[in-house]
Amino acid sequence: MEGQSQTEKRDANKSTGRWINGQSNVSERLASFLRLPNSLIFQKIGYKLKYPLLISPLYNWVISRKAIPNLVFTPTDPWLGDTNQGRAILSGQIELSGQVINNPSPLWNPVGAELDWVKELHSFSWLRSLRAAAGDQARRTAREMLNQWIRDNNRWRPLTWEPSITGCRLYNWLGHYEFIGSSADINLRQSIHDSIAKQARYLSSTLPAGLTGVELIRAIKGLLYAGVCLPEGDVWLKRALDLLSQELTRQILPDGGHIQRSPHIHLEVLRHLIDIRATLHTGKKHVPGSIVSAIESMSPVLRMFLHGDGGLALFNDSNEDHGWQIDMVLRRAEGRKQPLLAAPQSGFQRLQSGRITVIVDAGAPPPPGYDLTAHAGTLSFELSVGRERLITNCGVHRNHPQWRWIPRATAAHTTVTLAETNSAHLTPRGGLAKRPDNVTCRREEDSNGEIRLEMSHDGYLNKSGILHDRTLIALPKGEGIKGNDILRFSESLDERDRHEFSGRFHLHSDVKASPISGGNVVLLSLQKGGGWQFSCEGANLSLEPSVYLGKAGEIRRSQQIVLSGITSTSDTKIKWSLIRVNTKKSTSKNNQSNLWDQ
Template identity: 45%
Template sequence: MTASRKRNAIGTDGGLRARLEAFRRWRMLPRDLAWAQLGYHLHRPFFALPEAPWHRAGTPAASLALVPPDPWPGRAERGLAIVDGSFSFLGRNLDKPAPLWAPLGMETAWLKRLHDFAWLRDLRAAGGDAPRRKARSLVADWVANNQSWSPVAWDPVVTGERLSHWFSQYEFFAASAEVSFRQALLASAGRQARYLTAVLPAGLCGADLITATRGLCTAGLCLPQGTDWLDQGMTLLLRALDDQLLADGGQRERSPARLLSVLRACIDLRAALLAAGQEAPAALSARIEAMVAVLRLLQHGDGGLSLFNGGGEGEDLQIDMILQRGGGKQVQLMRAPDSGFQRMQAGRSLVLVDCGRPPAPGYDGAAHAGTLSFEMSVGRERLIVNCGAQAGSSSWQQAQRSTAAHSTLVLNETNSAALFAGGGLARRAETVTCRRDEDEGAVWLDLSHDGYLPLFGLTHHRRLYLSASGEDLRGEDRLCGETKGRKPLAFAIRFHLHPGVKAMTAQDGRSVVLRLPKGGGWRLRVAGAAAALEPSVYLGVPGQVRRCQQIVLSGITGERDSGASGWNPDDLCVVKWALQRLGNAS
């Protein structure tokens, strides 16, 4: 077989595998969501037809009925780069894209960022006439070259984002423009709103559905005679919030980054309703307050977000702005049992734990296999982290979602949840338990998950204890199951360290000394496994891949360690560890 025929065969096999995997993912969806996705997919060939209803001619609005408030800061340096023709999204920079709206070789996620026009805020931050003229030029070019439907430019989520940004930045780039520009802009916005009216909910769920419907609601508020769009959008939005927000205020995708996205969209919509002189629904305000409380639970001491199920730290100043605008009582939740997160806090130490069942099909597109992982910060410094996620980076997609990329136990180099390559979970833990006890400031968590039960017949149990002083975190990891006749399996308990942390192993292989950037020292001691330092990466800041270290406690199931007491008959592995501040370690 020639090299070209081999490549073609490999490509064909890869395409077939991708289609089979997509079919498997679709089969796992709830029936109503599965049929909605299928319906949207089957109708896509008709969307580009000139006869599509959203292309019907109409008298374009002369001006907006409302310009919604937009208090969010942009980044002037990015705006100035765009003036010079340089676009940077998801860690990839492109100078003078060609063709402008479909540059060759760029991933779909990058192209969506180009088409959603969120970068108008950066041009506004740059200030001056040149950024304003650049914004007008780019918007006019998009309108002229994207009249026909295309999968990326007219993706419902991208369309909703684009409408929201066009309207919120209207005063900056359009209000003083020529009449012909404003008419073309508003005529295009009307077509896009009609498109969303026709296709939503378009098989969407989670944060994506909220983003798309927010765009439709905003169009209904901003465009004259948009009452029907507003009514349809609000009905869809409130129904979606009822479907995906849990009783404790968390969201079904179980991702701090996606919860932040939903919260911000709801806050912006409430502000737009108030600016239009309309009363925001009480249900919307109640949901906002509940989400604010859960998001505070998921914040580290530095103000950034914990790294569970995709996303990164976020910009802490913007997070604080979102929480402030969200309002509600300044309460600090310590547990979100429906969402599956726990917060252990004492002294200057903070431990955040993922102890919930992985997201259900349909909400698991960004889900990671990180059950029972935890993160720890001391004051404003992060000590133990998960690796985080880089959106749109195909080279990291599977690795960043793996169990090994999280601070938890990995058995036999296998993920605790099976990952589809295109997103979603093929297998997940069915039962995840959490019991919390507190006494005089100290906190205990007793956790377990059965993600490894179908493959190896073992359940992972994890116990965590944080002393009242916050200077002593102790843990115990067990693998339990039927011991008779079982083959030994390798396990590894990983503690990923923030890039600012320096680590050094002791000669006995049983302890590791850690130094925080500001000089604080901690020691991790272990019994029941060998301790070693290995390289790791940190993906918690968008566009940055930073080297760091990880502590790996490794061993073989079934081996008894004289230093680890308390074995039960069903234990295949017992590892005890203690992380103590230097000066208190004994």
């Protein structure tokens, strides 16, 4: 791959197992489509069948029929932008979705632009960064670009008017109206108002348009903003609130988690709901109780996903994100200040012991239609000590062709991989063809402060006849954790049914790992001086290369501890422990055995 060394390619393959085929064919796309719920299939087909109407001059005339002289309300976008990105845009350098294009021409679909770059450009999410750059030049540039968009793109096109992108564009235009439109000349303001109304009529007539999850929330938010801000918007507001009420019932689980099971998406949806609540309130519109309840229930789950450094855990297409942005969301949510410890419907658990935090994916993958960002990481976990991450998943690099898909593999997560295959069948276009059907989790806490999770999944049952059981125990007072992984046969098997296994423990890029005791134990050192000792029984221990993609847009080399072996014809048991170096239990092999046997 261009720009990537052979060493990095080898590291990628070692850290994630088999390559995920990035190509897609017609049969795969059709099979993926048919796995969707029937109602969603009909919605998608219905929207596609509207294409001849949407592109017709008659439809363009219908949604352009009435001029809008003024807005009745202008919301304020409260989030901080990237000043450096804003200044780069002013100099003609536009970086979106990891791709940089200098002086793009034609502006709205330049030669060489990746699809994600084009989508983000047309969403106008970068307006926040131009605003952060401040000054008259930033304001003039924003106006010129918006005015040019209206001239060049004011008729429906399948990509640039895709409902989710249109929704983003509406709430970004309206949220930055004071920045771009309030002091503009009357002709530009009239063009902006009319284009907003035109796009709102289109959204109202087409939603839900086969969208699900966060993409549908974005589209609904744009329609709702138009409904609050435009004088004829009551019908759009009602339509948006009806759709939102339905989606909150579908998407927000009883424990407050989002159905897509991604910390990154959970954060985004919560942020959209906070914006919607504020816009309704300041626009003197009724705020439905369902929105308030969703915000209140999602806030503790967001805290559940946070490590001690304030960043997100790396499950299902998530990066750390910026801690200060997460803190802003939590302050504006005004919810409960403590994290949720167990989210059974969402399938996540949090173990807290002293300075140790363990966050565990203990649930089944999201259902079809909500699984485009799902990873094959069932029963994986992450561990941090204070503000330092120690054990992680690999993360994701959304804007890099290879690193966008490889980290979805089971081998990119801190869990057990069987025969270098995935516990869920990943499809090249996103989503899961097959998944664990039965994922269980039982949590116990005793009076001494020990916390135990007993979990299992059957993702390898059909392929190999094997169930994966995992027990995690957080020891009292932050002394460490111990684990027990069992590869359990569902029926009697012979020598021909034995498989290679690898239990991986990906280390953060700042962690130093050194083999000791003849390579049977690994000493782990944190930057701030903390020492931890990892040891195991029932497998061969080795240190191998890995990658850390937790910081958005960065690829860092790291290491992973790998526990490897071959399954036996009976249950295969792998015992391991991670103990603080200065505890007596970390210096005695006999004491470690006692720990495992408790």
